[in-house]
Amino acid sequence: MSLGDALDELATGARFGRFLSVGALGAMVDLPISSALTLTALLEPQWAKVVGTECAIIVMFLINDAWTFDGQGAPGVRAKLRRLLRSNVVRSGGLAVQFVVVWTLTGLDVEVIVAGTDVWAVVTMPIAIGVSFVVNYVTESLFTWRVATGR
Numbered sequence: 001m002s003l004g005d006a007l008d009e010l011a012t013g014a015r016f017g018r019f020l021s022v023g024a025l026g027a028m029v030d031l032p033i034s035s036a037l038t039l040t041a042l043l044e045p046q047w048a049k050v051v052g053t054e055c056a057i058i059v060m061f062l063i064n065d066a067w068t069f070d071g072q073g074a075p076g077v078r079a080k081l082r083r084l085l086r087s088n089v090v091r092s093g094g095l096a097v098q099f100v101v102v103w104t105l106t107g108l109d110v111e112v113i114v115a116g117t118d119v120w121a122v123v124t125m126p127i128a129i130g131v132s133f134v135v136n137y138v139t140e141s142l143f144t145w146r147v148a149t150g151r
Contacts, residue, residue: 018068019137026056027129035122045121046103049128053095061087069145087144094132101128
């Protein structure tokens with residue numbers, strides 16, 4: 001497959017929309033977990049983000065595998081488990097991006113006070129998700145489901 005074909009495949013509106021929808025659902029899994037762990041001071045914000053993101057990765061993989069990239073991977077339980085492992089490895093790049101964004105932003109001298117509580121650390125989390133979205137879409141498409149390789 002040529003580079004142009006690969007880019008056309010990644011720019012497919014329906015697939016991109018599905019991935020974005022699944023990502024929004026993933027955010028609805030990730031953010032409450034990350035926020036709760038941060039606001040209760042059980043974990044530092046960047047580590048809370050790691051836990052929330054891993055929970056979301058599993059949920060998003062299952063939905064993406066069945067819907068967004070339906071028919072792209074080999075059938076069978078072993079093949080699905082290999083894709084899940086590959087997805088976790090691939091999304092670790094997006095998670096690293098999120099970790100660095102949260103770590104960097106929470107290191108700034110910024111306060112956002114809501115009802116007497118500084119929620120700046122929580123505000124950084126959806127920002128981190130947005131920054132990592134493109135990285136995740138491209139890498140998941142190319143390496144987890146291999147849409148541009150024809151495999």
